[in-house]
Amino acid sequence: MSTSELRPALSEITPTTPDEWIQRAAEVAAILAVDAAVRDRAGATPYDEVKLLKDSGLVTLLGPTEHGGGGQTWPTAYKVIRTVAEADGSIGQLLGYHLLWFWAARLVGTKEQIAAVEEAATTNKWFFGGAVNPRDADVVVTDEGDTISFSGRKSFSTGSKVSDVTVLEGTLLDSGTHVFAIVPSDIEGLNFLDDWDNIGQRLTESGGVTLNQVRVGWDQAAGFVGKTFQPRVYNTLNVPTIQLVFVNFYLGIARGALETAVTYTREKSRSWLHGGYASAVDEPAVIDAYGDLQSKLWAVEALADAVALEAQVIHDNAWEVTEQQRGEHEVRVAAVKARATEVALEVTSRIFEVTGARSTATIEGLDRFWRNVRTHTLHDPVAYKRREVGRHLLVGELPEPTWYS
Known part of the structure; x- marks a missing residue:
């Protein structure tokens, strides 16, 4: 039985309090638990599971309420992740990584970038992936004037095929300064290798990714003002x-x-x-x-x-x-x-x-x-x-x- 056939189990009441959001996570977990072992053996790309996370509202749990988000805090988010993972560890990981990358603008960006990203991500219910494996230092960022381009490879990119947007990380060619940017997952030059074949967390779509001159404007470089990073x-x-x-x-x-x-x-x-x-x-x-x-x-x-x-x-x-x-x-x-x-x-x-x-x-x-x-x-x-x-x-x-x- 697929998760899509079980979605009527979700309550129609929109959660507003931490307890209500944790209960919503429990509803999602109950749906996932029905066929978790079967889906784990099949190892299919979890499109339905991510749609369930979107339909439940969990993907915008940390989003501003004025844009339709849950407006919740990290202590609630962690309990939500834990609850979903009780039923399906892979989907718990996908949700957890998504919420971290949803938060990436707040971690690194300017106040203007934070506001813009959170409005777009919440309104459009973006699901985030991340090509930010720290053991791979082989993504180079090149200054091209008004734009920058990312080229190289990452061994792991959790969420890859099921994501709407991907957080990229690389180092500037001359200075070695780290640069983060959020790009559409179907942007030209970003290629997911579909090579995740490990014994566990099989539905996390954590395979490798190559980047071939993935271009964004300098204004999309998180935390940069006038090509200079603003540290804190x-x-x-x-x-x-x-x-x-x-x-x-x-x-x-x-x-x-x-x-x-x-x-x-x-x-x-x-x-x-x-x-x-x-x-x-x-x-x-x-x-x-x-x-x-x-x-x-x-x-x-x-x-x-x-x-x-x-x-x-x-x-x-x-x-x-x-x-x-x-x-x-x-x-x-x-x-x-x-x-x-x-x-x-x-x-x-x-x-x-x-x-x-x-x-x-x-x-x-x-x-x-x-x-x-x-x-x-x-x-x-x-x-x-x-x-x-x-x-x-x-x-x-x-x-x-x-x-x-």
Whole structure:
């Protein structure tokens, strides 16, 4: 059954409060959950799923209310991402990345650019992709007078084929200054390679992209005035902001795995023949394992929510945030990223210990949760997150703003 056939399940009431938006995310998750395992195996481009996100209003969650957006904050957005990811980790990631790139103008742009982008993106319900893989420094930006052109290649471009617009990043040929710009995804010279074939997050359309003289006007270069970039500390908040996106779809996937496993244990698991218990739910080892996993997940979810509230203070003070505030926040983000990674991997792996051998059948789809977490948690080494926390604790060192910290 396709998601399009299930869309009448969406409420006709337009959400206005954080709780109502989280409930809307739960409605979307319920639709996605019906055939999540089937869609994961098929690996088809998620056009219907992205349309569902648009129809639900989640793509404009952070958009200004005067343009028809939800007008919500990042703490709500993170919970929405987590909720969607419970049903489908790929779609949770797509939504999370979209919301980050929707926010890109605020992170880097001038006030005039921010207003223009958010009005257009909200009014037109743009879905964002991003060709901004930081490990690839091979996109060169050339000054052509009134225009600039992007040429090169990125190994990853999440959202690619399903996006309306794509955020580009490259470095100016002479100075090495980074330049961001938003372009239509069907612009001449932007070619998606359709080569995403990984074990997890299979519906994220995260394949490579080539850029062949993709041209935009200098006025579209985010944060530039008269060909000169206007720096501020908030420019560096893209990393902690998206790292919290990661945290929340990891936790969503883990929650989805745990709840799916609980249902399986209640309805299908058999007690061990030598245990002496009539039902698997009465076995001490099963009870202990579920209690352990639930407790750990609750703890990290609480930490994630606390750090999200801390982040919102910085977003609210975007034009005045200091390096000290930014650095201390990044340490907290690093801490929750490390714990979320470890707990999500543990939950998605250990569920098989309490569901039993028959739960490994392909039709059950329990493996997708682990494959999804394992694939994306390799984005950047968790040891370096713990290093940030340890160095700050021992010597007060603040993480240097980089593409990963």
